[in-house]
Amino acid sequence: MQKKVEEISRVKQLAFVGKVAAGLSHEIKNTLAIINEFVGLMGDLLKKEPPSDWQLYPRLEKTIPSIEEQVHRSAGMVKRLNRFAHSMDKPLTSLDLNELVQEITTLAQRFASLLGVELEAQPAPEPLQITSDPFRIQYVIFGFIERGLWRCSPNQTKVTLACARTEDMAQVIVTDQGSPEGDWLRKQIAAALSPAGISGEEEDPELGVLALTMAELGGFIEAEELGKTGNRIILSFPAKIPES
Amino acid sequence: MAEYRVLLVDDEEEFVSALSERLELRGIEVDSALNGEDALAIMVEKTFEVVILDLMMPGLGGLEVLKQIKSAHPNTQVILLTGHGATKEGIEGMRLGAFDYLIKPVDIEEMLEKMKAAARTVGTG
Numbered sequence: 001m002q003k004k005v006e007e008i009s010r011v012k013q014l015a016f017v018g019k020v021a022a023g024l025s026h027e028i029k030n031t032l033a034i035i036n037e038f039v040g041l042m043g044d045l046l047k048k049e050p051p052s053d054w055q056l057y058p059r060l061e062k063t064i065p066s067i068e069e070q071v072h073r074s075a076g077m078v079k080r081l082n083r084f085a086h087s088m089d090k091p092l093t094s095l096d097l098n099e100l101v102q103e104i105t106t107l108a109q110r111f112a113s114l115l116g117v118e119l120e121a122q123p124a125p126e127p128l129q130i131t132s133d134p135f136r137i138q139y140v141i142f143g144f145i146e147r148g149l150w151r152c153s154p155n156q157t158k159v160t161l162a163c164a165r166t167e168d169m170a171q172v173i174v175t176d177q178g179s180p181e182g183d184w185l186r187k188q189i190a191a192a193l194s195p196a197g198i199s200g201e202e203e204d205p206e207l208g209v210l211a212l213t214m215a216e217l218g219g220f221i222e223a224e225e226l227g228k229t230g231n232r233i234i235l236s237f238p239a240k241i242p243e244s
Numbered sequence: 245m246a247e248y249r250v251l252l253v254d255d256e257e258e259f260v261s262a263l264s265e266r267l268e269l270r271g272i273e274v275d276s277a278l279n280g281e282d283a284l285a286i287m288v289e290k291t292f293e294v295v296i297l298d299l300m301m302p303g304l305g306g307l308e309v310l311k312q313i314k315s316a317h318p319n320t321q322v323i324l325l326t327g328h329g330a331t332k333e334g335i336e337g338m339r340l341g342a343f344d345y346l347i348k349p350v351d352i353e354e355m356l357e358k359m360k361a362a363a364r365t366v367g368t369g
Contacts, residue, residue, distance in 0.1 A: 025327075029327040030256050036350070
């Protein structure tokens with residue numbers, strides 16, 4: 001009973017964060033729309049009556065498309081923020097894992113760029129429809145992207161996220177060209193899923209949380225080293241989260 | 245003489261004023277309203293081929309305004325303004341008879357094309 005109350009409370013709190021973030025993103029869009037119209041109007045008026053004796057006019061004329069471009073860039077970011085916020089609305093919904101992986105890869109691009117690492121999503125050719133919790137799936141995938149980025153950072157190599165389907169699971173395969181850690185990862189994950197659970201004193205306690213979240217989603221994690229060239233983490237999600 | 249008349253309905257006053265001016269510069273006759281109630285009142289007095297209607301407005305929401313427009317003025321085409329593309333409201337709006345939708349911030353050329361196509365279906369544009 002206590003666990004159920006905690007679960008409902010967690011879902012409601014996330015929905016609250018999502019609702020506030022979605023509302024704010026809507027407001028930002030409105031502001032961008034106003035800036036867009038005013039800069040557009042400025043351009044229209046200058047085109048209609050270009051001031052022939054004003055030396056700064058060509059400079060101003062060139063500035064307008066730059067503002068418009070930045071408005072549209074911001075609008076794209078706000079759109080992603082809005083979609084991410086809405087991922088917290090429902091803990092159980094029908095989703096295409098391909099789309100979710102594309103979205104979380106886009107959200108993680110900035111972190112990859114800061115570390116000088118290339119990050120690439122490789123969607124499966126067909127939709128990977130599952131019924132699950134989009135927010136928790138994104139949390140798990142992001143956690144493994146982040147770890148892949150850290151491993152790749154010293155040599156500024158690459159992380160890829162490939163989507164695939166097995167007979168009964170949908171998969172995200174996170175491959176990184178960083179230092180091999182597959183054995184260590186396996187031990188950490190196994191320790192988190194053991195009856196003793198995570199103690200908080202592990203080398204990477206969040207990895208334990210990722211493993212437990214994955215178990216709650218009815219999925220599992222496989223980790224392997226690719227010789228000396230990197231690691232492959234396979235995240236397998238069931239077609240539907242099992243009833244708790 | 246303008247090719248068609250447009251009613252622009254959005255609660256963001258500055259958005260409405262700047263966009264109205266831009267459309268007028270292109271020879272389009274524009275009226276505007278800052279809420280659904282005023283929009284419906286204006287439509288009793290004047291005929292419009294196209295209504296550009298924001299979905300998220302305080303008071304009478306965009307979907308309710310759309311329903312009332314389609315009921316009282318079935319020949320008027322409504323183009324919805326949405327913040328985020330294929331939202332639940334946007335899809336519902338299309339089901340209720342909206343001609344099309346535009347995502348904010350609006351691309352003026354795309355808006356002109358959609359308004360022209362909408363006006364064409366009612367015999368102008």
